[in-house]
Amino acid sequence: MQFFFEVLIGGLLSGVMYSLVALGFVLIYKASGVFNFAQGAMVFFAALTFVGITELGVPFGFALILAFGAMILLAIATERVVLRQLVNQPQITLFMATIGLTFFVEGLAQGMWGASVRGLEIPGIQDEPLEWMMEATGIGVSKFDLFAAGVSAILVVVLAIFFNKTRVGRALRAVADDHQAALAIGIPLQDIWRIVWAVAGLVALVAGVMWGARNGVQFALTFVALKALPVLIIGGFTSIPGAIVGGLIIGASEKLGEIYIPPFVQSTFGIETSLGGIEGWFPYVMALLFLLVRPEGLFGEKHIDRV
Amino acid sequence: MLYREAGQFKASYREDQQIFPIRQDRIAIALILAFFYLVVPYFATQYWLQGILIPTLIFALAAIGLNILTGYAGQLSLGSAAFMAVGAFAAYNFVLRVPGMPILAAFILAGLCAAAVGMVFGLPSLRIKGFYLAVATLAAQFFIVWALTKFPWFSNNSSSGVITAQKVEIFGYAFESPEAKYLLTLAVVTVLALLAKNMVRSSIGRSWMAIRDMDVAAEVIGIRPMHTKLMAFAVSSFYCGVAGALYAYTYLGTVEPEGFNLDLSFKILFMVIIGGVGSIMGSFLGAAFIVLLPIFLNVAMHALGGLVPQGISSNLELIVFGGLIIFFLIVEPHGLARLWQIGKEKLRLWPFPH
Numbered sequence: 005m006q007f008f009f010e011v012l013i014g015g016l017l018s019g020v021m022y023s024l025v026a027l028g029f030v031l032i033y034k035a036s037g038v039f040n041f042a043q044g045a046m047v048f049f050a051a052l053t054f055v056g057i058t059e060l061g062v063p064f065g066f067a068l069i070l071a072f073g074a075m076i077l078l079a080i081a082t083e084r085v086v087l088r089q090l091v092n093q094p095q096i097t098l099f100m101a102t103i104g105l106t107f108f109v110e111g112l113a114q115g116m117w118g119a120s121v122r123g124l125e126i127p128g129i130q131d132e133p134l135e136w137m138m139e140a141t142g143i144g145v146s147k148f149d150l151f152a153a154g155v156s157a158i159l160v161v162v163l164a165i166f167f168n169k170t171r172v173g174r175a176l177r178a179v180a181d182d183h184q185a186a187l188a189i190g191i192p193l194q195d196i197w198r199i200v201w202a203v204a205g206l207v208a209l210v211a212g213v214m215w216g217a218r219n220g221v222q223f224a225l226t227f228v229a230l231k232a233l234p235v236l237i238i239g240g241f242t243s244i245p246g247a248i249v250g251g252l253i254i255g256a257s258e259k260l261g262e263i264y265i266p267p268f269v270q271s272t273f274g275i276e277t278s279l280g281g282i283e284g285w286f287p288y289v290m291a292l293l294f295l296l297v298r299p300e301g302l303f304g305e306k307h308i309d310r311v
Numbered sequence: 312m313l314y315r316e317a318g319q320f321k322a323s324y325r326e327d328q329q330i331f332p333i334r335q336d337r338i339a340i341a342l343i344l345a346f347f348y349l350v351v352p353y354f355a356t357q358y359w360l361q362g363i364l365i366p367t368l369i370f371a372l373a374a375i376g377l378n379i380l381t382g383y384a385g386q387l388s389l390g391s392a393a394f395m396a397v398g399a400f401a402a403y404n405f406v407l408r409v410p411g412m413p414i415l416a417a418f419i420l421a422g423l424c425a426a427a428v429g430m431v432f433g434l435p436s437l438r439i440k441g442f443y444l445a446v447a448t449l450a451a452q453f454f455i456v457w458a459l460t461k462f463p464w465f466s467n468n469s470s471s472g473v474i475t476a477q478k479v480e481i482f483g484y485a486f487e488s489p490e491a492k493y494l495l496t497l498a499v500v501t502v503l504a505l506l507a508k509n510m511v512r513s514s515i516g517r518s519w520m521a522i523r524d525m526d527v528a529a530e531v532i533g534i535r536p537m538h539t540k541l542m543a544f545a546v547s548s549f550y551c552g553v554a555g556a557l558y559a560y561t562y563l564g565t566v567e568p569e570g571f572n573l574d575l576s577f578k579i580l581f582m583v584i585i586g587g588v589g590s591i592m593g594s595f596l597g598a599a600f601i602v603l604l605p606i607f608l609n610v611a612m613h614a615l616g617g618l619v620p621q622g623i624s625s626n627l628e629l630i631v632f633g634g635l636i637i638f639f640l641i642v643e644p645h646g647l648a649r650l651w652q653i654g655k656e657k658l659r660l661w662p663f664p665h
Contacts, residue, residue, distance in 0.1 A: 039442045039445075085637070086637055086641075089641040090640065090641060090644070093640075093644050094644075095441070095442070096381075096387060096584070096588070097584070097640055097644050099442070099445075100580070100581070100584045100636070100640055101636070101637050101640045101641075103577060103580075103581070103636070104632075104633045104634070104635075104636030104637040104640065105633060105637065106633065107629050107630070107632050107633030107636070108629070108630050108633030108634055108637070109633075110626075110629055110633075111626040111627065111628070111629030111630035111631075111632075111633060112626075112630055114626045114629075115626035115627065115630065119626075230449070230573070233446045233449060234446065236446065237443050237446045237447065241442065241443075281457065281461070282457065284453045284456075284457055285450055285453035285454040285457055288446070288447070288449055288450035288453060288454070289450055289454065291446070291447070291450070292435055292447050292450050295435060295438065295439050295443060295447060296435065296438055299438050299439045299440075299443065300443075301443070
């Protein structure tokens with residue numbers, strides 16, 4: 005049982021990290037209806053830029069600000085060069101454009117900072133188990149994971165306030181609701197897009213720093229996006245709480261599934277080869293099962309078809 | 312002046328229902344086919360055949376498959392490479408385990424296997440649509456590749472799932488030279504492409520388009536969504552499966568499940584988008600473009616040679632590739648097929664301005 009809880013908590017905490025990436029997707033999808041496949045590349049770009057800047061001897065906090073600046077520049081350039089030209093195109097075209105953007109950003113990041121694997125350390129936070137927790141219950145919970153969960157919680161609260169209480173946030177929601185109506189009442193669409201991409205860039209930066217500190221900053225960071233997709237379909241493309249809940253569900257079920265399902269299947273069907281490594285597709289199948297019950301995800305907007 | 316249908320009267324239903332109703336089109340197609348069947352094998356070098364023409368044809372076939380699903384039936388899929396993998400491994404196993412299995416029959420059976428798998432993974436499409444479905448098809452992509460790697464039966468117990476395609480032999484003639492392989496690929500692709508061209512204007516093709524344009528309305532006028540969508544998944548996967556079998560047998564010879572990864576799926580999707588969504592011709596143009604672009608970029612980088620350091624040039628390729636895709640989408644969102652159509656329109660009017 006202890007082992008079960010340890011796996012569960014580890015899974016939930018790593019689920020938070022998936023949520024961080026999924027948040028970036030949700031923000032952009034909500035505000036512009038673009039399914040931004042480049043989010044993973046943005047995470048990679050942000051992390052690599054941040055590490056590159058710290059390697060030049062810039063202190064941690066200042067490097068964060070500089071990297072955020074780079075993400076803002078990227079957002080402005082994306083809006084200017086890609087989105088503005090593709091207004092009113094079908095969603096699949098925009099989706100393809102973001103795949104093109106993925107290649108571009110990946111090439112740009114590696115071209116600027118080199119392709120070698122870098123370490124990234126957050127000062128003061130080590131990936132070691134909490135001592136009092138270990139002593140009291142025997143369950144190991146990593147300090148780093150807790151820190152990551154805390155940061156994402158703060159991020160979600162800040163985003164929620166930003167979306168619900170500020171003028172820009174209200175404009176964002178208006179744009180998400182209806183582009184044309186928002187334009188008609190004088191909301192500058194292009195500014196909104198720039199802001200949303202910049203915010204998604206900030207989320208990517210946070211996710212990049214977290215994932216980079218956990219796994220090292222390397223090209224594999226771009227695959228993190230693939231982990232975030234089932235989170236998205238469970239939570240719904242348009243819901244920030246959905247991204248969090250979806251992340252927790254995926255994180256926990258993935259880790260538990262990886263531990264318990266392969267041995268179970270192997271013993272029931274008498275298969276001798278190891279069936280491990282199901283984490284690549286298990287979240288997707290989970291997400292599919294959810295979709296069969298709720299086609300819009302848990303928190304997605306209900307879609308009503310009219311002829 | 313040359314390209315005009317004026318004066319070509321259709322006197323029978325048969326004439327009215329031809330695949331290519333305009334005489335100039337028929338002549339052009341005949342000329343193109345003659346060129347690729349008769350002229351190319353004599354003049355193309357081995358590199359051109361093995362490195363460019365065969366992959367282009369195979370990818371075009373896969374792109375036709377995806378185009379049927381995405382372009383005609385409107386169901387976005389990111390799992391086409393997985394269905395290619397099913398085709399490749401199914402063909403391998405049929406030839407391996409059934410004695411005296413003719414290779415073409417194995418290709419068809421492989422396609423049918425892929426179709427069956429495709430229908431299973433198409434089931435969610437009855438319930439979900441759009442990007443949700445696209446992400447759901449990723450389940451197929453990851454699951455199939457995993458299953459092919461994990462169960463050694465599929466690859467006859469070879470390490471890490473690598474299979475080596477058997478010799479291709481039809482009626483005692485061994486297809487070994489690049490020319491022979493090229494002609495075999497070309498023959499399969501021609502037949503299937505014509506079939507696809509025919510299918511999309513038949514009643515099933517029309518119901519696909521109705522579902523694509525608005526599924527609720529299509530249902531109201533009596534098109535069965537389940538039947539139509541699953542049919543689209545089956546036919547699309549059949550094409551991808553045959554393409555996968557060709558990929559293993561006439562192109563690479565040795566394939567592994569990891570070769571059919573998400574990148575390949577994206578590549579095929581790129582071909583469809585750049586070639587033109589909902590166009591058979593576009594699938595060929597898109598495939599040629601995506602196969603040629605990296606080669607062209609590579610040559611261009613080499614020409615720049617000393618100017619670009621080695622480490623940067625591969626990244627520069629990525630940047631240029633991504634940039635060009637965005638550029639293409641901006642300049643011609645309807646793909647190369649649209650340019651082809653505009654060209655035809657212009658030719659029709661020429662030499663008059665209107």
